[in-house]
Amino acid sequence: MGSKQVSKTRNGGFSKLKTVESSASSTTSSSKLYQEASVDSHSSPTSSSVRSKPQLPPKPLQSKENVTVTVRFRPLSPREIRKGEEIAWYADGETIVRNENNQSIAYAYDRVFGPTTTTRNVYDVAAQHVVNGAMAGVNGTIFAYGVTSSGKTHTMHGNQRSPGIIPLAVKDAFSIIQETPRREFLLRVSYFEIYNEVVNDLLNPAGQNLRIREDEQGTYIEGIKEEVVLSPAHVLSLIAAGEEHRHIGSTSFNLLSSRSHTMFTLTIESSPLGDNNEGGAVHLSQLNLIDLAGSESSKAETSGLRRKEGSYINKSLLTLGTVISKLTDRRASHVPYRDSKLTRLLESSLSGHGRVSLICTVTPASSNSEETHNTLKFAHRAKHIEIQAAQNKIIDEKSLIKKYQYEIRQLKEELEQLKQGIKPVSQLKDISGDDIDIVLLKQKLEEEEDAKAALLSRIQRLTKLILVSNKTPQTSRFSYRADPRRRHSFGEEELAYLPHKRRDLTDDENLELYVSREGTPEIIDDAFIEEKKTRKHGLLNWLKIKKKDSSLGGSSLSDKSSAVKSNSTPSTPQGEGSDFHTESRLSEGSALADQIIETMENREAHEDSFHEIETPETRIKMIDQMEILREQQKTLSEEMAQQSRSFKLLSEEAAKAPQNEEIKAEIINLNGDIKAKNDQIATLGKQILDFVIASHDELDKSDIVQAVSEMRAQLNEKCFELEVKAADNRIIQEQLTEKTSFCEDLQEEVANLKQQLSDALELGDINSVTCHMQQSSQSPNKNEEKVIEAQAFEIEELKLKAAELSELNEQLEIRNKKLAEESSYAKELASAAAIELKALSEEIARLMNHNERLAADLAAVQKSSVTTPQGKTGNLRNGRRESVSKRKEQENSLMELKRELTVSKEREVSFEAALIEKIQREAELQRTVEESKQREAYLENELANMWGLVAKLRSQGAANSGLSDSVSETRIEHFGT
Numbered sequence: 001m002g003s004k005q006v007s008k009t010r011n012g013g014f015s016k017l018k019t020v021e022s023s024a025s026s027t028t029s030s031s032k033l034y035q036e037a038s039v040d041s042h043s044s045p046t047s048s049s050v051r052s053k054p055q056l057p058p059k060p061l062q063s064k065e066n067v068t069v070t071v072r073f074r075p076l077s078p079r080e081i082r083k084g085e086e087i088a089w090y091a092d093g094e095t096i097v098r099n100e101n102n103q104s105i106a107y108a109y110d111r112v113f114g115p116t117t118t119t120r121n122v123y124d125v126a127a128q129h130v131v132n133g134a135m136a137g138v139n140g141t142i143f144a145y146g147v148t149s150s151g152k153t154h155t156m157h158g159n160q161r162s163p164g165i166i167p168l169a170v171k172d173a174f175s176i177i178q179e180t181p182r183r184e185f186l187l188r189v190s191y192f193e194i195y196n197e198v199v200n201d202l203l204n205p206a207g208q209n210l211r212i213r214e215d216e217q218g219t220y221i222e223g224i225k226e227e228v229v230l231s232p233a234h235v236l237s238l239i240a241a242g243e244e245h246r247h248i249g250s251t252s253f254n255l256l257s258s259r260s261h262t263m264f265t266l267t268i269e270s271s272p273l274g275d276n277n278e279g280g281a282v283h284l285s286q287l288n289l290i291d292l293a294g295s296e297s298s299k300a301e302t303s304g305l306r307r308k309e310g311s312y313i314n315k316s317l318l319t320l321g322t323v324i325s326k327l328t329d330r331r332a333s334h335v336p337y338r339d340s341k342l343t344r345l346l347e348s349s350l351s352g353h354g355r356v357s358l359i360c361t362v363t364p365a366s367s368n369s370e371e372t373h374n375t376l377k378f379a380h381r382a383k384h385i386e387i388q389a390a391q392n393k394i395i396d397e398k399s400l401i402k403k404y405q406y407e408i409r410q411l412k413e414e415l416e417q418l419k420q421g422i423k424p425v426s427q428l429k430d431i432s433g434d435d436i437d438i439v440l441l442k443q444k445l446e447e448e449e450d451a452k453a454a455l456l457s458r459i460q461r462l463t464k465l466i467l468v469s470n471k472t473p474q475t476s477r478f479s480y481r482a483d484p485r486r487r488h489s490f491g492e493e494e495l496a497y498l499p500h501k502r503r504d505l506t507d508d509e510n511l512e513l514y515v516s517r518e519g520t521p522e523i524i525d526d527a528f529i530e531e532k533k534t535r536k537h538g539l540l541n542w543l544k545i546k547k548k549d550s551s552l553g554g555s556s557l558s559d560k561s562s563a564v565k566s567n568s569t570p571s572t573p574q575g576e577g578s579d580f581h582t583e584s585r586l587s588e589g590s591a592l593a594d595q596i597i598e599t600m601e602n603r604e605a606h607e608d609s610f611h612e613i614e615t616p617e618t619r620i621k622m623i624d625q626m627e628i629l630r631e632q633q634k635t636l637s638e639e640m641a642q643q644s645r646s647f648k649l650l651s652e653e654a655a656k657a658p659q660n661e662e663i664k665a666e667i668i669n670l671n672g673d674i675k676a677k678n679d680q681i682a683t684l685g686k687q688i689l690d691f692v693i694a695s696h697d698e699l700d701k702s703d704i705v706q707a708v709s710e711m712r713a714q715l716n717e718k719c720f721e722l723e724v725k726a727a728d729n730r731i732i733q734e735q736l737t738e739k740t741s742f743c744e745d746l747q748e749e750v751a752n753l754k755q756q757l758s759d760a761l762e763l764g765d766i767n768s769v770t771c772h773m774q775q776s777s778q779s780p781n782k783n784e785e786k787v788i789e790a791q792a793f794e795i796e797e798l799k800l801k802a803a804e805l806s807e808l809n810e811q812l813e814i815r816n817k818k819l820a821e822e823s824s825y826a827k828e829l830a831s832a833a834a835i836e837l838k839a840l841s842e843e844i845a846r847l848m849n850h851n852e853r854l855a856a857d858l859a860a861v862q863k864s865s866v867t868t869p870q871g872k873t874g875n876l877r878n879g880r881r882e883s884v885s886k887r888k889e890q891e892n893s894l895m896e897l898k899r900e901l902t903v904s905k906e907r908e909v910s911f912e913a914a915l916i917e918k919i920q921r922e923a924e925l926q927r928t929v930e931e932s933k934q935r936e937a938y939l940e941n942e943l944a945n946m947w948g949l950v951a952k953l954r955s956q957g958a959a960n961s962g963l964s965d966s967v968s969e970t971r972i973e974h975f976g977t
């Protein structure tokens with residue numbers, strides 16, 4: 001899979017482009033997208049330059065520009081590889097992103113970076129021109145956009161092996177100052193986050209929930225801390241400190257996921273150097289470097305807090321998307337900047353005058369295919385925004401650099417006046433000849449000395465804040481901002497602790513670059529090589545080399561001025577001496593003032609071992625090296641502190657999820673890193689010591705003693721810090737072990753509880769389990785979260801049981817219904833039988849009546865036959881015959897009636913038996929109905945008990961913590977549904 005990625009991205013740009021165009025001629029909408037996009041990208045000045053060469057030429061200011069839009073793929077993560085993820089999107093050449101499953105879906109951008117591209121490459125294409133612009137007074141904004149875990153923080157901040165856009169931009173900013181000898185700069189930084197729509201100052205923990213305000217110059221954050229910065233190391237240490245306060249958390253996609261948007265702002269002011277600056281326009285610009293939080297899909301299984309954070313993140317990103325759509329829609333009258341704090345703060349960047357670079361980070365993984373597509377669409381829309389790049393010029397008092405310059409001038413004038421007002425003691429004596437006056441005057445003199453010292457220290461402090469190049473305008477080989485800059489220059493060593501081996505220019509490559517630029521190799525003269533050597537020593541050399549120049553008798557005025565400023569920068573507090581030097585020339589007549597200055601210079605010399613105007617070059621280099629080593633040591637310590645924090649965070653995560661192998665592996669890696677850093681710090685300490693010893697011959701004894709003692713003190717301090725850190729680590733390890741075993745205990749207990757619950761439920765004895773659970777949860781030594789988990793589990797079990805019960809209940813209800821139906825049927829049968837019985841009884845009664853009537857007729861006939869006379873014999877014979885036949889008839893009908901009677905009696909008996917049977921059946925059915933009603937009532941009772949128990953657990957959970965709250969709510973929600 002990895003090889004597939006590589007082969008895809010290695011496809012040659014031009015030939016691939018043709019393929020795309022041919023496919024674009026099909027009528028799919030996506031191909032249309034591609035055509036539009038490709039037209040845009042060609043029309044974009046950025047894009048065209050991006051294609052021709054990575055180093056961008058200077059652009060004409062006040063030109064209409066599109067946002068530079070680039071897409072960066074990250075490699076598949078080990079987790080994605082383990083899950084057997086396929087590649088859904090890939091970089092096809094240098095400008096196109098294509099869908100693997102549907103080749104006709106393709107988008108074009110200014111540049112597409114494959115998964116193997118380094119951040120340095122990304123910086124060169126997507127960020128460097130913005131940084132250049134910002135240093136020249138054009139506002140710039142660079143931001144990384146993408147779904148969670150797509151590589152935004154990796155791109156913006158980077159890591160030890162691969163520094164991100166922010167450190168590279170900081171380093172470049174200081175490089176530009178070094179290469180701009182005609183101007184002086186003042187840099188300040190601010191760093192804040194937007195977390196759940198609340199703005200928090202990351203440089204000042206007290207600055208929480210800050211308000212966004214607007215004035216005629218745009219939007220700003222009220223009360224945010226801005227720190228004037230003096231070196232790349234200074235900036236990086238501020239960022240590292242700020243990161244300590246940033247909200248990060250673990251999600252199912254990223255162990256260290258950014259939960260807030262952060263904006264790092266570098267405010268740059270510059271003015272013409274030294275004496276030329278009066279009345280000169282000040283350039284003021286801002287470089288905003290933004291690491292957005294990642295949008296989260298609904299797939300993310302998150303807890304309540306993470307879900308809340310996710311919804312804020314998604315909402316603000318959605319608003320950003322809407323704002324970008326509106327900005328590209330010419331018909332849109334209203335752009336909803338005010339709908340989120342993020343867009344409010346980005347308003348001036350997106351709508352105003354400045355350069356914008358959007359770096360969209362994406363993952364090629366198929367599981368994120370849809371999200372990646374959305375990011376690509378967002379990027380495509382953003383490409384259509386048009387902005388106006390214009391240089392900001394301010395001349396008013398709002399400029400801090402102007403304010404400082406003015407104050408320095410005032411202070412110098414005051415100093416000058418002081419100097420002129422002071423007479424040497426010998427002169428004073430000559431004038432008055434009075435000892436008392438001399439004492440008074442001496443006193444006054446001392447007061448004035450103090451005042452002067454105070455003035456000087458203020459001048460020194462202010463001068464330190466203004467950054468200038470150590471190069472003189474005459475010796476500079478690089479016109480202002482016009483050419484590709486060197487990389488090995490100011491600030492390089494500040495990042496040298498990063499083991500990342502960059503692909504950019506080596507010294508030799510630099511040489512070639514300059515040769516080709518200047519056209520002739522001959523121009524590489526000694527001075528140039530010397531300059532290069534100087535650059536190799538980075539920040540500290542840059543700050544000090546001018547001192548050497550001035551001491552060697554640099555003659556031009558601008559040289560002096562430059563030296564004054566550079567010597568005053570904070571890392572080398574030797575500026576004061578030099579400042580004095582210059583000042584002393586301005587007041588040649590005042591011997592006393594010079595005397596005082598000398599005394600102060602000597603005092604400074606003791607305070608600062610680096611202060612030595614006559615220092616030989618080797619010594620300066622050696623001190624620089626030591627300074628660099630110390631800086632590295634300091635940076636390593638800061639990094640170690642940050643890693644310890646991550647370690648702690650991960651340990652907490654590990655305690656929560658002891659089975660998570662990924663976290664364990666991360667912890668082991670971090671531990672390894674921390675140990676490695678410990679070793680590095682110790683090695684650096686040794687190196688410093690070795691340095692001191694090795695330079696024994698070149699340093700005089702007192703300096704060695706001082707340097708050694710200083711180093712020792714530092715070493716001791718570091719050793720102590722290390723010990724503290726090691727102890728911290730040990731404690732954290734112990735805590736982790738403790739927590740793991742505690743977790744195991746808890747798991748055992750949860751298993752027991754589960755068993756008990758299922759046993760109890762089998763016995764129908766849920767109450768005893770509840771009691772036990774409550775007792776367990778009240779146990780004082782329980783880890784709250786584990787108890788909550790156990791409770792959540794119990795609730796889950798109860799939920800299942802309740803579902804079972806309600807199912808049973810339903811079954812019973814159905815059975816009841818059936819029984820009721822049967823019972824009503826039986827009743828109907830019974831009533832039918834009763835009706836039939838009644839009819840039979842009536843029939844029997846009728847037959848009996850008939851019988852009686854027949855019997856009466858028979859009796860009457862017998863009586864009449866006895867009373868009939870003999871004379872009437874003939875008639876009688878006939879009558880006898882008739883009566884015999886009649887009697888026979890009657891006897892027959894009687895027999896028939898008797899038979900009928902017997903049959904109906906039999907029927908009556910059988911009906912009666914059937915009736916009895918039915919009555920019995922009915923009684924039986926009614927009994928069953930009664931029984932099921934009782935069972936139903938019992939089950940209802942049980943269900944009510946369960947609900948009571950669930951409510952109890954819920955309220956208990958809610959009392960325990962917010963987390964438990966959310967868990968319970970989730971469970972109950974499901975339960976309820």
Ligand SMILES: Nc1ncnc2c1ncn2[C@@H]1O[C@H](COP(=O)(O)OP(=O)(O)OP(=O)(O)O)[C@@H](O)[C@H]1O
Nearest residue numbers: 074075148149150151152153154254257258293294
């Ligand atoms: N280009 C890359 N090369 C190598 N690894 C990368 C790259 N991009 C990101 N990663 C790795 O992927 C993981 C997630 O990256 P990262 O934290 O920068 O993502 P994110 O977009 O900032 O996430 P979230 O929005 O959650 O903060 C990290 O482990 C990071 O080291």
